[in-house]
Amino acid sequence: MTPQEKLRSWFLLNQRDLPFRKKKQAYSIWVSEVMLQQTRVAAMLPLYENFMSRFPTVADLARSSEEEVLSAWKGLGYYTRARNLRKAAIYVEQNFNGSFPKDLNEVLKVPGIGPYTARAILSIAYDLKHAVLDGNVKRVLARLFIYEKNILGAGADKDLQSLADNFLYEDFPGDHNQAMMELGATICLPENPKCLLCPLQSDCKGLSENLLDRIPLRTKEDKKLSLIGHFIWLEKGEEILLIKEKKPRFLKGMYVLPYYFEGKLPSEEYRSSELIQDLANRKSLIKLPRSFSHTITHHKFQFWIHKEVLSEKESDQLVSAMREEMDCKWVKKENLENEFPSSLASKVKKIILSD
Structure with missing residues (x-):
């Protein structure tokens, strides 16, 4: 089996039971991805369920007032995300009749949606061939292929996106992207990675070279x-x-x-x-x-x-x-x-x- 096949098989057997994975629906995936920015899954789930019950469709969200959306967002913080989500729903409703577009360049014009979120929605909802790059995926790629540069440095995203694109399982891009994120969230942890449980342990160059304690390199000035x-x-x-x-x-x-x-x-x-x-x-x-x-x-x-x-x-x-x-x-x-x-x-x- 190829590494991509092993990864997908592992994911199908071990993926967490999350509500936004039950259907390949662009809207629910979109909402979940926005909520998960700077918020952990455990904290987000009950708020996600409540939000989706209040705004079950793009049209419902587009028709809502800003105050209604902010109220439903309470507990997630970073309220600009909620405002942009509502603006985006209005944009999609007005420009695409409520159906989330399938072209990457069109999606990037939607308010509040950047490269990661766009690629995640398009691959998971529509199985389009776009590899995602978030913090978990960066860590997996850095260890898998021994990327020794600072992953927060200039040019790192371009390098890592290239690695992600080349590693993408093009037959199942949605499963692959979710598997990469799931692997980083549950197995390839920042500290004490669970290598014995990893489906890619025999393919991981970082593990074979005993470099996991120093890869990935992350240096960032955190001045508050x-x-x-x-x-x-x-x-x-x-x-x-x-x-x-x-x-x-x-x-x-x-x-x-x-x-x-x-x-x-x-x-x-x-x-x-x-x-x-x-x-x-x-x-x-x-x-x-x-x-x-x-x-x-x-x-x-x-x-x-x-x-x-x-x-x-x-x-x-x-x-x-x-x-x-x-x-x-x-x-x-x-x-x-x-x-x-x-x-x-x-x-x-x-x-x-x-x-």
């Missing part, structure tokens, strides 16, 4: 910006104020608790609007004694919370002044996480309730 942020909790009876700014640095298109950053900022786009700065300067705000940490891509935050309870008259005056520059709304406290679908909301609420 550290910022101190502040949330403003404005309370009126059983409701709290959420805002949606026109051009926020984070949490775009989402209703959020007002927030701002202090100290030296990386750039002007981190600076709050004058209205938020005016809010921050209210002498009646009370700073709560506990803070919490939070990370978003390339950023590490320490957030403090400032609370004020407003009268009906105060709240009306405040909101009427703000509505000229941003959207505002009052929401029930118990609905905070639905209206502000981010783990940040849960962290803020936890501190508020413990105050």
Whole structure:
């Protein structure tokens, strides 16, 4: 048997039972691939099932509001993925009558879809001859063929894509790509790979040369910006104020608790609007004694919370002044996480309730 045949046989016997593998359907594969970007399978599965029940077709997703999609996405983070998925559904509905295109160049025009996702969908859903390249596949290829360069370095993707293309089992490209990803996720692990269980152990040059402890080489400068942020909790009876700014640095298109950053900022786009700065300067705000940490891509935050309870008259005056520059709304406290679908909301609420 060829290595490709051995790999496919292993996959058909050992693949995990995942809901998006039950049908070769472009839409479900597409949603799963977007969700799995920067999210582990175990964490993604229950959210995937809920999302698909709410938006079972491209048309359903295209007709939804952004707030509905963000609410269904809650728990997955990186909300730009959800916004792009909705935009992409609208694009596919308008340009392809809801059917996912089969041409790679056309797929790459769809909002939020890059080379990996495009190749994964086309090969798995339509059995088109496109080899995928994600982190797991890069590791398998680097060990299988002894690729000793930094896999995060310039030119590495081009080299590894060439290896992937040449290794593709063209008779079964969808199975092959899933097998490569499955092998990297369950057998060819970053540390302590399970070589005795690997269907490619006799074909692996890295194993035969005893190089697995240093391949693949991954060197990346992981510099996170550290910022101190502040949330403003404005309370009126059983409701709290959420805002949606026109051009926020984070949490775009989402209703959020007002927030701002202090100290030296990386750039002007981190600076709050004058209205938020005016809010921050209210002498009646009370700073709560506990803070919490939070990370978003390339950023590490320490957030403090400032609370004020407003009268009906105060709240009306405040909101009427703000509505000229941003959207505002009052929401029930118990609905905070639905209206502000981010783990940040849960962290803020936890501190508020413990105050």
